[in-house]
Amino acid sequence: MTTAIGQYQYDQVDRDFLAARIEEFSEQVARRLDGALTEDEFKPLRLMNGLYLQLHAYMLRVAVPYGTLNAAQVRAFADVARRYDRGYGHFTTRQNIQFNWIRLEDTPDILRLLADVDMHALQTSGNCIRNVTSDEFAGAAADELVDPRVHAEILRQWSTLHPEFTFLPRKFKIAISGSPNDRVAARFHDIGVIARPGDDGRVVFQIFVGGGLGRTPIVGQELYDSVPEERLLATLEAIIRVYNAHGRRDNIYKARIKILVQALGVAAYRNEVEAELAQMDIARYRLSPEMVASIEARFAAPDLQAPEGAAAVLAEQRAQNMVFDRWVRSNTHAHRSEGHIIAVVSLKPPGEIPGDVTADQLDRLAGLSERFAYGELRTTHLQNVVFGHVRQDQLYDLWRGLVDVGLGAPNVGLIGDIVACPGLDYCALANARSIPIAQKLGARFADMTLQEQIGALQINISGCINACGHHHAGHIGLLGVDKRGEEFFQMTLGGRADDQATVGKILGPALPEDDTVDAIARIVDRYLQERSGQESFLETLKRVGEAPFKEAAYDTV
């Protein structure tokens, strides 16, 4: 097995724990099969192991803690896809991977296979603290202040089988970032944490609470500006304890923490948290520098050595190959270390299913990560994957390898980089199919020159109000609705998930699928006419307002 780079290294205690957890799940399956557990009792238990019952089969959601994978883990996904699924994996907006064609009876074996590479499906569903997400550029981005993965791992461990918080009113999602450029949608999480260096050299945390999408989209509010590291766990316990005691349990649509924060107001919520902290045995919750150091010691840092002139090699290759140059423009990000670069792989080839990868592609990604990226791969909340540390003089070879497996689309951050949930093709809760319209939009804007000309434009599609595709946070958002048995799409404009998080505004009446694709094409045309200079879509929208776009959208000659 390759050494994990940006990832906590398991020891025997962790492995024994996972084995015991799988044993527990196998016994639960057996009790379900012999009738000792009813379906209503079993469902929350299987969900805590990431197992859903979808339209056609069970779906298993495997956790990718803070989005970091090593090559062996990626190969294990390929193995699961081949042996237990139909040859595919699907990356989600919470950095996890889903398999859509799973059998209940195979699940314990799949979990054992994953445990062999220190992977699990724990708490990827259910009304518990979910897999903690983080910045896909962690430890690599030039703009990062604190590497958030150590604290993400601490939160992962602390939340694992938490005795008090495993039967919350509703699911609970935490994201953590260490960059002022929010790439984790911190303000759309139940708790969003932004880490930065404090005055004394220890990390401090800005904490947002009560954000979320779904039926009631709300931008999270700041609860604390700077919580000291020692108080991080105490503060989170207090926040969640207030929620567990007072969050609504009578109506699942009003059960998220955001509803409680809205009902109380953030100031009153803070008072409640303070009242808990005042009674808590704070010493017991203390996160000491030694504890942090013991986790940090399990992470390996890559030895970043780029040869002299790596940047020049890259510049030369870009000058010689226009197609490569375009890919570098859209699909890379500045690295903190000289001679290195971050490469984003688009899982949105035009006309394909966003986030889908085949078993063969997974194997190839694993191989490429070993050759070019210290054996590490990351997943993003936009359903793409990232090679965190690539030598600039090797970027061209990496790109060639990607093109070879059909993963060379130069569209990251552009209109073709569509986020879509599984929708009605797989999901039991859906109103409409999200994937076909994503494919049609991808095909409509397949021209890469046009995409580049349009510039930054994020389309997000959800098949129902649960908003798994983050439609409220898309620059253009599409929500599938059911109109007398027909699939319609309601459009929102102006959403964003970054540090200026905004909920998109509904443009007008919902349209059928093909009309929606046409309407978006007209909106984009209108933007190209209206924009001044290098303005982005969002900037133009802000300047001219939604009226011209509304006119364009509903202008059916």
Place this chain on the structure above:
Amino acid sequence: MKRAVRVGAGEGLVITANRLLDGAIVWLSADHTWQTAIQRAEVLVSDAVSERLEGVQSRAQADGVVGIYEIAVRPEVGGPVPLTMRERIRAFGPTVHPQFAYEQQEGAGA
């Protein structure tokens, strides 16, 4: 989903569920067994449905099925065709992976 299923003229109802062991979609046939092909489903008139539902609900654990409910279909030569897109996708497979369609498996037993 809990809305009463409305049936128009010439339409009928079939009863469906998922199999507990593998999650596969199954349809209730005339001999009261669960079949994986909708072509084998028995088309019922509204009046007959609630009694049949009660019967299969009480046997759900023994039969190894979960999430039993009824859906509206139009009987056609090739077999019943569900009225909603959702149920057509359940009956015939996801629309986005033609290779996963169910038609080829016609007649496969439960």
Place this chain on the structure above:
Amino acid sequence: MTLFNLGAREAGHYAEPVTLADLVEQGEARSVVLESGDEVAALKPYLNRLELVVLRFPIFRDGRGFTQARELREYLHFGGEIRVEGHVLPDQADFLKRCGVDSVVLPEGSDVRPWERQLKRYSVSFQRSVLPEKVLDVGTRVAR
């Protein structure tokens, strides 16, 4: 009914527990039953007399009882017996114990083996609880 002990403390025998409202009225009862919506803090005036607090779970998914138990131990330093009744699953045995619950009321004839297995399942946990657990040397781990 069957009484199952989660830890070392043997379940005791007490007079029929009264509701929180009755406790407030009478004051002298030694055992009380809380619904999942009741505030534990309301027990403060009666603590030195109370020997048993029963927490009722209306359904296993209602996790408020875990917080109630923890508050009783951690905030009110309640040293008497905490018992759980209602709809709970053996899968929750360890969670209940680590939140400070001593015993569980099960329907007569229940199979207690899944409860026993669950209590022995893990040799490590990843966060402190109200039990006196030994802190290990990595992160937030404690030995069981």
